[in-house]
Every structure is written in C-alpha cells, then in structure tokens.
Ligand SMILES: Nc1ncnc2c1ncn2[C@@H]1O[C@H](COP(=O)(O)OP(=O)(O)O)[C@@H](O)[C@H]1O
C-alpha cells in the first residue's frame with residue numbers, strides 16, 4: 215500500500231536570523247500555505263480557499279522576506295485585500311512569470327499554475343530525468359517534463375470526490391459514497407460497487423499512465439502529489455516518489471528564481 219497521509223507539521227526555523235519565503239497554493243478544494251527557509255519547508259497548513267482565514271496569524275509567527283501566490287480559482291475581494299495588505303513583496307504567478315523550465319503548452323495563458331509548479335518542483339529534484347507528475351486533488355492532472363527540462367503538457371481528469379459526487383448527482387438511484395467503508399475488488403452491493411468503481415478506476419487510470427509512459431520513456435520517474443490517498447501494486451509503487459509538498463516546493467523554486475524581479 216502506498217499511502218499519502220494528509221498530515222501537516224510545525225517545527226522551528228533552523229536559522230532564526232534568516233527571513234523566509236511565504237508560499238500560497240490556492241486549489242479548487244483547499245488553499246495550502248507554507249513557509250520555506252531556503253529549500254526547506256518549515257511550516258505548512260491547509261486552509262479554506264474562500265477565506266485563507268489563518269493567513270495573518272500564520273504570517274505573524276515568522277519573519278517573511280517575500281511571497282508567491284498561485285491560484286486556480288477567482289479570489290474574493292476579502293482574500294485579495296488580505297493578500298494586498300501583507301507587508302512584504304508578493305509575486306503573483308502568471309503566464310508571463312519567468313520559469314526555470316521550458317513551457318511547451320500551446321496555451322500558457324490557460325495553464326493551471328499548480329500544474330506548472332508541480333513540474334518545476336519535480337524537475338528541481340531530478341533535473342536530467344524524464345518525469346511524469348501526477349497531482350491527485352480536485353482533479354487528477356498528469357504532466358510530462360523531459361530530461362532537457364521541457365514541459366510538454368499533460369492531461370486533466372476528474373478527482374476522487376468529483377467522481378463520487380458525479381455518480382450521485384447525475385443518476386436517480388446512486389447514493390453519495392466515500393472512501394470510508396468496505397473495500398472489495400468487485401462490488402457486492404451498491405455501496406461497495408461505487409467505492410470500488412471509483413477507487414479502482416483511479417488506481418487503474420494512474421497505473422495505466424505510468425505503464426504506457428514507461429514504455430515510451432524507459433528511464434521514467436513518477437511523482438505523486440495532492441490530497442488523495444491510493445494503493446498500488448508493488449511493481450507500480452516501486453517507481454513512484456510520493457511528495458505531498460511538490461507544488462509548494464515548485465512555487466518556492468519559482469519565487470527564488472525570480473528573486474529581485476518582484
Ligand atoms: N485536511 C484533509 N484531510 C484529509 N484529506 C484531505 C484534506 N484536505 C484535502 N483532502 C483530500 O484531498 C483532496 C484535495 O486535495 P488538494 O490536493 O488539496 O486539492 P486542490 O489542490 O484541488 O485544492 C480532496 O479531494 C480530499 O479528498
């Protein structure tokens with residue numbers, strides 16, 4: 215079983231004198247807010263993407279030098295005002311932001327910034343490798359970056375909660391099921407049929423991408439990030455790096471890459 219646990223932690227900054235980077239990743243389900251000291255994550259929290267409620271209190275705990283915001287949703291006036299009031303420079307990631315990788319997406323202006331950040335985070339860890347990055351959040355996104363640091367694009371499919379909700383919403387008889395409960399390889403009642411259908415479907419989808427990309431790029435590495443948990447066969451599991459913080463790490467790298475340009 216490969217499990218990605220959703221735990222968030224706190225530990226003291228290593229060097230008290232050094233100011234930190236504030237990293238904000240606003241997704242369709244959750245906002246993730248983190249502090250980085252150099253390349254190291256110091257503290258991270260998941261917040262409502264509608265309010266970023268803890269932002270001010272969280273920021274008052276650390277000396278912050280600069281920040282970056284990447285959002286895939288439109289923000290409320292309140293959140294925009296709270297961000298504008300932060301007492302340090304803030305880089306808003308957009309399609310014109312200089313990046314440490316080459317972006318071959320044909321419509322960079324419509325690309326989700328979380329997707330680009332995940333790729334930048336993976337490429338930082340293995341700059342000369344072909345990498346498939348899978349982000350299982352509200353949606354599941356599949357990204358490919360090659361060993362020359364060129365991002366080729368990728369695919370978007372529905373995430374786990376979206377699949378459960380869709381089966382309920384677009385039918386007359388299917389209940390809203392979630393991941394908690396009896397898990398069978400093949401369902402024996404409506405509930406187990408839906409649970410296995412959604413969860414096995416995602417696992418087969420992810421495994422299928424890995425196998426077909428691995429066929430084309432034999433040296434392929436795979437990163438898995440995002441909020442959802444999965445289990446895989448050991449053959450697939452052995453080549454997956456699970457990194458809960460890949461998007462945040464990528465945003466931190468983009469911020470450092472643009473140091474002085476904000
Ligand atoms: N605090 C949490 N505890 C457990 N699971 C969570 C938590 N927050 C999010 N998740 C799970 O992660 C998914 C969203 O993850 P995330 O990667 O943050 O999405 P997004 O980037 O689209 O906002 C949800 O579908 C949910 O299943």
Ligand SMILES: CC(C)(COP(=O)(O)O)[C@@H](O)C(=O)NCCC(=O)O
Pocket residue numbers: 241242243286324325326327328329349351352353354355370373
């Ligand atoms: C695909 C996404 C909805 C994924 O969002 P998430 O699951 O991380 O909340 C987001 O990256 C997005 O809105 N992208 C815009 C379309 C594109 O990337 O081409």
Ligand SMILES: [K+]
Pocket residue numbers: 349350351352353354355440
């Ligand atoms: K995603």
